[in-house]
Amino acid sequence: MTTISDPVSFSVDGKTAIITGAGSGIGFSFAQLLLARGCNIVIADVSLRSEAQKFVDEHSVKEDGKPRAVFVKTDVVQWPDLDNMFEVAEKEFGGADIVCPGAGVYEPHWSNFWHPPGTTKSKDTAQPKNGLGHYALLDINLTHPIRCTQVAISRWLSPPEGSKAGKASDTNPKRIVHISSIAGQAPGFATPLYNASKHAISGFIRSLASLDTLGIRVNGVAPGIIKTPLWTEHPEKMKMLDENIDAWVEPEEVADAMLRCCEDKTVVGGWVLEVTKGKTRNVGWRDDPGPTGPGATASNVASTTAEVYQWLSEPGWGVAKG
Template sequence: MFFIICVVLLLCYFYMRPTVPRSPSCLVGKTAVVTGANSGIGYQTVLNLASRGCKIIMADVADMEKSKLDIIEFTNNPNIFAKHLDLSSLKSVRDFASEILKSEDKLDILINNAGIGTAKNNRTADGLHPVMQINYFGHFLLTHLLIGLLKKSPSGRILFTSSLVAFTNNLSLKTLNFDLEKPNYFDRHFVYGNSKLSMIMAADIFAKKLKGTGVTVNSVHPWLVKTPLFTKIHAIYKNVFFQMYIWLSQCVFGRDPWEGSQGLVHAAVSRKLKNATGKFFGDYAPWRKPLKAYNKQFCKEIWDASEIYVGLTPEERL
């Protein structure tokens, strides 16, 4: 039995290995903003885009000075800038966007990548659930605030880092901003899945609202990647069986951050995807989305509620 299990896991391992696409696009003259840029998928995405000559604005809540200098040294691209962005604060998002609007005359690529898997606290200072705010609400607001710059690009691209976990959700207007005093494992899991489904739905609606502007919007599933996100989840959950499950999943299916970043990079630079919009990409090809993402009325209700949660003014709404 053990032998059979090992064989199955090995087959799954080789089946799930990514086939890296060839997207040899030069990005000299283009500008990109990448959130969650200090580590994991975000860092590797910045490294790849920078090696193509792209000007990068690294956005993260962490101190990025060392990461920035390492990327400059590795790519010999001096146009790498680090700016503080705390997605758990709507004010920080607005301050960050204000800086970008003042310093840039256009924006070609916006990659909404930052995220967390779980949180110890149940509320941020804005009254939002931390996982929902960092993964979804913060990016929802940021994208609205930077739309003007993206429209000034000949071919602006917006990408939301989602996940297959979006298929395991209980998203509704009631759970959009989870309010649980003592959340259990399933509640925490659903919050993460809800945030990733919300990103898919937001990407779809942004794509529709921006049709004809030259700006495309897509969501991407990078697969299971060995990043600090899963390390932190592992530390918070005390259940030994869950910890073992996470460890085994990473061993068998886990990709390193460089491999995980390739889907984002491909969607950001591939000439073949120049006009692709409203898609959910997994391993460089469009995938079916969770059923709720096809419910137009439900998606609109979530969108409308999100506008209220992040405090969009009438002028900021699309």
């Protein structure tokens, strides 16, 4: 595999980052960290939570020498919206140097393997008008980050005229930071679509390692159980945990690892940094022992397994309604 033998130093200071899903959770923590380090931020999400709205309100005004944060309403499953967020970055800041396709969902009932398309709880349709079916979870967790990566690479290899970000090269490096999960290393009976999406993202990251030779580093993080709304606002997920035993990984720990993906010379293209409580390590793609320790375990997973079997025992499981 060809790599850059002596990577050029990369600082986020003075750069611009596009972060999808930064209206809350890990993406928002990463946005806060980057802005504190002098990086402009384009927050791309369908909406902003109150803390993210306050962040944008406080940092959107142009002041000489100060980084800014702007919000662009973005539905990540709509490819024109993805194109638009790059256009906003170009208009506001002269282009992006860092892209983090961070939006994701954690096997909600409305797009869930155990609630098939067309059934009562699912929003996925079993009879799409054009015949082409979709799982919303996969559109969000997998297709959107793949498409974001394609658009970023295209713009960095053939930048728009007058782009401040310029063409990617050894001397003008760019960064793509994905968010995988420890679920990308393990099976998950109750959440098979989510686990499949994260296995795929980790494989995607590793497959693009050689882009380092063009000055484009693609890597990512694989967090453990993170204290974000994906868990805390979903009682069906929270029952997997025993908070007297299981440890949370804080979003700030993940954001620090994402910053390493951007700036640390020892982190190369194709790496997936596992982040558990107080510990970060590169996950090897061959013979890796898997995640262990605080922040990597949910003690009550058996409760959700039992719930799945209960659903499967119901008459007519999986039969589309109407």
